[in-house]
Amino acid sequence: MTATQFTASTGTGDSGRAAVPAALPTPVRRPRRRGQWAAWAFLAPVVIYLVVFYAYPLVRNLDLSLRDYTVRSFIDGTAPFVWFANYVTVFQDPTFWPALANTATFTLVSIVFQYSIGMALAVFFFQRFPLSATLRALFLVPWLLPLLVSASAWSWMLNSDSGVVNYLLSLVGVDAVNWLTSPQWALVSVLIANIWIGVPFNLVILYSGLQNISSDIYEAASIDGANAWQKFWRITFPLLRPVSAITILLGLVYTLKVFDIIWIMTRGGPGSSSTTFAIWSYRLGFGSALPDLSPAAAVGNLLIVIALVFGLIYIRAQRRLEV
């Protein structure tokens, strides 16, 4: 095993060579040869690390999704190459469109609320007041808790019969809601939990972004007679744009792959009403005694592609900002 990985990695190292001369300012080839070998020797560990822990799993996942793996062909390695048949299966599956819609809703709604609440809190805490540091620290609690703990706590609170949320609703005369057990509310419930968990991250990043905005600008604006609302929309928001962009991108990638919270709270159910791509992929691959590895890998790859698309959009947007 070790031997093959080493040869594989040196192979990749050689083929990746073309990139280096381009980066160096017109190298003089012959005399530098020895120096280049040394450079490669130093690069090797990183390259090996990247290949073994990043490139290989990705390629393997791609391979899984392009072959028809059954439990038997997984063992003896005779899975036939089927091109995109697994993707077709996945697209035609009755779970596909609901899962796509759930993934989109879950991600977008999470980001919108996490970002706006995070921003509001960041601006709020930026005006120093007594106990602001303590309160800000308290807001970090959801971030510090293990996901398993937060998700279990939420699922107890939202229990139809004995949950504290329904108890509080009953005090104000509202009928009990089947948070986790009705198809209409299950996705809303996991959204609430996920927003609660994601706010601190947005708060921290945006707060640190605020600290980089020079107070001179605010002073100048005050002298010009700008009110708080104008200061936010004309100064804070535009100057925070780079920080906002990275916060939203990270949030997006993170939210797309959220698994633990949904799995613990609803198992993607009832039915498939809170099944996202991440849950679906897990269900296919590990949910039953008979793993459906190839479609599971196909769904996983779709997730990677979606994340990649948004990554590229981010890079383009950033380039435009720089120019």
Added chain:
Amino acid sequence: MSTNNTRNRALGAIAIGAVAVGVLAGCSGGSTGGSTDGGAGGTYTFWDPYPQYDASSDWAKVIDTCAADAGVTIERTGFDTSDLTSKALLAGQQGDSPDILLIDNPAVSTLVEAGILTSTDENNLQVGDVAQNILGASVVDGKTYGVPIGANTLALYYNPTVLSAAGVDPSSIKDWTSLNAAIEKVVASGKKGITFSGIGTEEGSFQFLPWFWGAGADLTKLDSSQAVSAVQLWTDWVKKGWAPNSVINNTQTTSWQEFETGDFGFAENGTWQKAGAAKAGYEVIPIPGAKGGAAPAPTGGEFLTLPVQKDAGRYAASAKIVECLTSTANVVKTDNTLNYIAATPEAQKEQLAQDPTLEPWVEAVNAAKARTGDNLGTKYPVISEQLWTAVQNSLTGAQSPQDALTAAQQAASSK
């Protein structure tokens, strides 16, 4: 300054390299398991889903004794149940399977399908006296691939205090009509009726099967009228409030916690709760069939299997160890600690002699059915997934029982 920087970076690179090499070495070192030693003597590997038992436990000791009798030593590893199937598949892929694998019974047919288990034809394991209904989980196309270490199943627990307050005589519960009447009385007395686990995983199917089979339905035809009547029964309980809405999301553990509040008349749960139930004063009856008699519940529990080895000479010692572990004296002790019912009539008799309160459980286990039996094998997981989905869709009111089951049958037969 700048040379300093370069040197630091180089040192960093070397450090990372050292770590990477260390990790790789560790990886390759780990993958050479104990299965390379040949013939008698040597070390044999044993995987089980009981990580809660360490080397000093009775379970580990009985394995060591049996191994010593076979003239070998055992290296035992306990895995989490949900992990063990994929671990076994991966090990099979790498030609690195353990000598003996104790695995949850529905996974046996999956591993047989993968071709990593040996049948009794190859390993000469004796399974003659094991009860056929339990052994069924390991029978694929007429060949047997493992021996049960014991079995558990489901039954209906009841809370005598709640029942007597509601004026219900548990012995009157013989079929679904009398059960419904009993639940209605309990609910009328101000208590809650019944709790079970209808979660959207295998656990949900496991809990639903006694009602499904008790109605006379068959797993190869999910949309039969008998199947609809079973889903209707559960759906009505939830609709009328006889069962709490939380059953849709309940695991068997959370369902049991609900029952332990003392507010419930009935709870469907497994053999593994019997010790706690006895302490709390709960009693148990078999789950009734729709028209009377005990409904067949699914069997749970693990099977001892012998995965394929490169050296066929290893099977003899492994089979010896397995036969020793399943010998009446040893298996009774093991099953008592695991809260299992033994799989052979002889061992069941022995268990009953030691603890007569096991009677309803022995009865339930003897009426039980293997989920992957009837030669369903690896078709079962596919059918089961559709079944639990249909149950969920009906319990939530998203679909009528008939529509949910029709869709389930369509999906199951298209795969």
